[in-house]
Amino acid sequence: MTDSGEKFDCFVDIVRKLRSAQGCPWDREQSPFSLKRYVQEETHELLEAIDANDHEHVKEELGDILYLIILLAQIHSEEHLFDIGDVIETVNAKMVRRHPHVFSEQKVGSVAELRQKWLEIKQREKAGRMKPKKN
Known part of the structure; x- marks a missing residue:
């Protein structure tokens, strides 16, 4: 596995732990609906960082958006709907198709x-x- 792959897997494990019974109450109480405002806020912050050509800020905001993506996938996984692997598989197929x-x-x-x-x-x-x- 690549270094990036290991880091990605580690991050998925961190988010899973945050959602666990031993994790964070805030993370555990989130739902797709409650996260909508954060998706919007973090996307706006990313756009501002891009406009400012602030690469460190772009990196930070991409991380915030990645967190929300993994968190949303984890919530759906807990409902046995899909997991982050399914999200990646879907986007891989879409990119090849398009x-x-x-x-x-x-x-x-x-x-x-x-x-x-x-x-x-x-x-x-x-x-x-x-x-x-x-x-």
């Missing part, structure tokens, strides 16, 4: 064509999510 010019033989001629293909793929994905679920 970049056929990189991960398949498909070629594009320009950035404009690339953008158009990306929008088409995204629209097909959205249409697929909108279909009624069969029981």
Whole structure:
């Protein structure tokens, strides 16, 4: 495993511990709904750090957003819905699917064509999510 992978796993374990019975009362009482305001606040702070070109602040705010992502995944994992591995698997598949010019033989001629293909793929994905679920 890479150094980054080990650090990531350690952080997931930290968040899991924070949510445990021996963890932090604040972390344990959070829900996806209660975390919405923090997602918004931390995203705004990240944008400010980017605008200020403050790399240390960007790093800190990315960490805050990563914490919220892991925390939200942990909460969903506790409900047996999905875990952070599922989130990563989903985004991996999405990136490969949306970049056929990189991960398949498909070629594009320009950035404009690339953008158009990306929008088409995204629209097909959205249409697929909108279909009624069969029981």
